[in-house]
Structures are given as C-alpha cells and as structure tokens.
Amino acid sequence: MSQSTVTTPPAAVVSPPVGLAARGVNRAFTVKGKELVALQDVDLEIAKGEFVSIIGPSGCGKSTLLRIFADLLPVTSGTPVVDGVTPQLAREDRRLGVVFQSANLMPWRSVLRNVALPLEVMGRSKAGREKTAAELLKMVGLEGYEKHLPRQLSGGMQQRVAIARALSTDPKVLLMDEPFGALDEITRERLNQELMEIWARLNPTVLFITHSIPEAVYLSNRVVVMAARPGRVVEVVDVDLPQPRTPEMRDAPEFHAIEARIRHLLATGGH
Structure with a gap:
C-alpha cells in the first residue's frame, strides 16, 4: 500500500x-x-x-x-x-503632516499657539492642545520659546516650529x-x-x-x-x-x- x-x-x-x-x-x-x-x-x-x-x-x-x-x-x-x-x-x-521650505507661521500667534493651531482646528481643549504643543517644542529643542513670536526666531528655529506643528496631529x-x-x-x-x-x-x-x-x-x-x-x-x-x-x-x-x-x-x- x-x-x-x-x-x-x-x-x-x-x-x-x-x-x-x-x-x-x-x-x-x-x-x-x-x-x-x-x-x-x-x-x-x-x-x-x-x-x-x-x-x-x-x-x-x-x-x-x-x-x-x-x-x-x-x-x-x-x-x-x-x-x-x-x-x-x-x-x-x-x-498627513506637511513641511515646506518656508515655515509659513502666523506672525501674530506665539510659537506655542502656532504649533497648537491644527489641534485648535480639530476642536481639542485649550489645555490639551497647549500640553501637546509644549511637549513637541521640547522635542525640537525650543523649550522656553513658547511665548515668542516668529519674528523673534532665527530661520532654523522657525523651521523647528513648523516641524513641531506638522507633528502635532501625530x-x-x-x-x-x-x-x-x-x-x-x-x-x-x-x-x-x-x-x-x-x-x-x-x-x-x-x-x-x-x-x-x-x-x-x-x-x-x-x-x-x-x-x-x-x-x-x-x-x-x-x-x-x-x-x-x-x-x-x-x-x-x-x-x-x-x-x-x-x-x-x-x-x-x-x-
């Protein structure tokens, strides 16, 4: 067999x-x-x-x-x-997060509020979006610059803000x-x-x-x-x-x- x-x-x-x-x-x-x-x-x-x-x-x-x-x-x-x-x-x-050659920051908003903008548009609470924005600014080496305006930053620092903003929605x-x-x-x-x-x-x-x-x-x-x-x-x-x-x-x-x-x-x- x-x-x-x-x-x-x-x-x-x-x-x-x-x-x-x-x-x-x-x-x-x-x-x-x-x-x-x-x-x-x-x-x-x-x-x-x-x-x-x-x-x-x-x-x-x-x-x-x-x-x-x-x-x-x-x-x-x-x-x-x-x-x-x-x-x-x-x-x-x-x-999606997008970063262009120009940082395209809103000149009248502080660094923190620029980073938090996408979260604001999404309807996140003020405390939640500011916490996330502060954490991202620390990640990109801008802790302590939260209240600065974009014009007070160098070009490289502005790009760091733009990257943090792009990362804000994970x-x-x-x-x-x-x-x-x-x-x-x-x-x-x-x-x-x-x-x-x-x-x-x-x-x-x-x-x-x-x-x-x-x-x-x-x-x-x-x-x-x-x-x-x-x-x-x-x-x-x-x-x-x-x-x-x-x-x-x-x-x-x-x-x-x-x-x-x-x-x-x-x-x-x-x-």
Whole structure:
C-alpha cells in the first residue's frame, strides 16, 4: 500500500505595509495652450516607517509629486496612495503632516499657539492642545520659546516650529519639501541630526525633497533620483549605512560611493 506524500505549500511572501505609493502616476499642466508633462508614469512604493528622499534637477516634478500625496494637486492619471488610502482620505483623517521650505507661521500667534493651531482646528481643549504643543517644542529643542513670536526666531528655529506643528496631529506620513534649503550649512546639518532623532522616536513614513546629495544620503533609507522633461524616476538608490546615523559617517568611503552614484545618475539622466 503506497503512502501518499503531503506537500507543504510555500509560505506566502508578505509585503511590508505601504506608507506611500505612486502607481502609474501622470500629471500634466496646460501652459499657454501647450501641454507640459510634469510627471510621466511614476511608479514608487515606500514602506511604512521608511525615510525616502527625492532628488533631481529643478522642473523634474519632485514638488508636484509631494503635492499630489498632500492632496494639494490631482493626478492626470494613475493612483497615489497615502498610508493605505487616497490622499484626500489621509488628509481628512489627519494622517498627513506637511513641511515646506518656508515655515509659513502666523506672525501674530506665539510659537506655542502656532504649533497648537491644527489641534485648535480639530476642536481639542485649550489645555490639551497647549500640553501637546509644549511637549513637541521640547522635542525640537525650543523649550522656553513658547511665548515668542516668529519674528523673534532665527530661520532654523522657525523651521523647528513648523516641524513641531506638522507633528502635532501625530501623523503617520510626514511630507517635507526642501525644509532646510534656505538655511546655512551648519544649521542645516544640525537640523538633519535632530530630524533623524525625531524620526527614530516617532517612526512616521517620511518623504523628503532636497537638492543636496549629502543631505539625501545622510537622512535616507533610499534615494529616488528623478530626471526632468518629462519628470520621471531614473533609479532608486539604496543607502546601506548603519542606523542611527552619525556626523562621522559623512566622511566614510561608503557614504562617498553612494554620493558618487547619485551624482552620476543626475548627470546622465540614467543613460
């Protein structure tokens, strides 16, 4: 009597949860009667909790893609996904935090009240929102500045306030459009380090746009390199460097090798 052989099916491959995704995303504008393709067939997937930077020449569609994820621009075609839902649902559900190059603080409101503004809009109690805002200001190194007005702060300090405000609703996704681009190099590197510490503590999915190759390498798990006319993804470069990142890593041969790879891709457009 022959024995039957029982075979075990292979284990299913489980994909990591999606933090952000662009699936065949296209975006075109009409300028003076002519169609301008800002993004062409962009396919990108970012896992939850991942830190990904986008770098590319001006006009490659970096900010356009971020604004699509932020529900500030519609797509012409394709599907954007934010924390597993549409950008609109993510925004309405307060899953999104956005930081732009300009801090965009309300000049008549104190630092504390600027950070608490999203919670005020949500109807949180005054005591609750002020407590949360004070905790976030401490996290970004601005404890003691709660009553200051924005004009009394340096540019770097204003950006810290903007980051605290973006974090006030405990977002699952943080979108950052060149937040340190207007700052001097010393301030920029210090804020890079502070951002790494915030990300490690809160673990949001981060999409970070920059024109700085060293900044992209230092901050990211992966770097998306884009080319212009039309805006498209050239390559996604893995940044296989240990976490947590330290300033000394900027001098490591591995760091410079990744920089060189990205610089080559930018120069050649992936060709």
